[in-house]
Amino acid sequence: MKKRNRLLAIVFMVITHGSMAQITQLELASGLKKTDFTSFSLRELSPNAKFSVGTLAFFQKYHQEESLMFDEAGVHSTIYWNINQAISIGPGLYYNSVAGFSQRLSILYAIKSQHFVLTAIPTIAHVEQTGLINGELFLQMQLTLPIKEDWQILLSAQTLTNWEKLSQHTRSFQQLRFGADKQATQFGLAIDFDQYGDSPVTRTSLGVFVRKIFLNNK
Numbered sequence: 533m534k535k536r537n538r539l540l541a542i543v544f545m546v547i548t549h550g551s552m553a554q555i556t557q558l559e560l561a562s563g564l565k566k567t568d569f570t571s572f573s574l575r576e577l578s579p580n581a582k583f584s585v586g587t588l589a590f591f592q593k594y595h596q597e598e599s600l601m602f603d604e605a606g607v608h609s610t611i612y613w614n615i616n617q618a619i620s621i622g623p624g625l626y627y628n629s630v631a632g633f634s635q636r637l638s639i640l641y642a643i644k645s646q647h648f649v650l651t652a653i654p655t656i657a658h659v660e661q662t663g664l665i666n667g668e669l670f671l672q673m674q675l676t677l678p679i680k681e682d683w684q685i686l687l688s689a690q691t692l693t694n695w696e697k698l699s700q701h702t703r704s705f706q707q708l709r710f711g712a713d714k715q716a717t718q719f720g721l722a723i724d725f726d727q728y729g730d731s732p733v734t735r736t737s738l739g740v741f742v743r744k745i746f747l748n749n750k
Contacts, residue, residue: 555573557571557744563737564595565599566595566737568590568593570588571589581614586612590606591605594735602726604630605629618642619639621638624638631661632659633661636657638655638656639653639654647676651673652669655670656668664697666698667698668693668695672689672691673688674688675687683714684714686718688708688710689706690707691705704726706724707723707725718741719741719743721738721741722740
């Protein structure tokens with residue numbers, strides 16, 4: 533089964549820029565082999581910011597005929613309960629053009645400082661198409677190094693792995709980003725490694741990315 537939980541990656545960006553922020557984010561990554569577009573928004577549901585809702589839409593398109601079977605699109609909405617600055621938990625409903633609907637429960641744990649963030653998100657998902665319970669683990673690291681005024685060097689790495697019935701591999705990826713950050717605009721080199729299926733088929737993509745983050749702190 534082909535699967536991608538990009539919401540976890542974007543939630544990481546929300547943590548990086550402040551968990552109490554209301555945020556809209558647009559990202560485009562493209563190379564010779566594939567193009568990805570992602571849109572995400574996060575809004576508070578309560579005045580004390582204890583609850584928030586996130587909505588994700590994404591589209592992935594491969595450019596080579598032998599990889600077109602891996603094209604996908606998805607929409608994901610999640611309600612979060614922010615227990616404290618480090619831990620959040622919440623249910624989500626995810627629709628994927630290949631895998632169909634799934635209901636999910638995730639725990640988000642993050643360690644952060646001014647220029648470094650490490651995030652771990654274990655997830656349990658019920659997939660309606662198969663009726664099975666899947667397990668998933670997402671990890672991400674981001675490091676920024678100030679160089680002058682509003683400019684920073686950006687280095688990030690993220691990985692996800694999804695297992696059907698907690699025992700059979702369905703989907704994994706590793707994504708590397710290296711570039712620059714200037715006033716919530718990030719851009720640079722993108723390298724993706726994608727694995728599909730129980731006997732993993734691997735696709736590698738090299739390209740560039742640009743990400744714009746709009747923050748509205750209340």
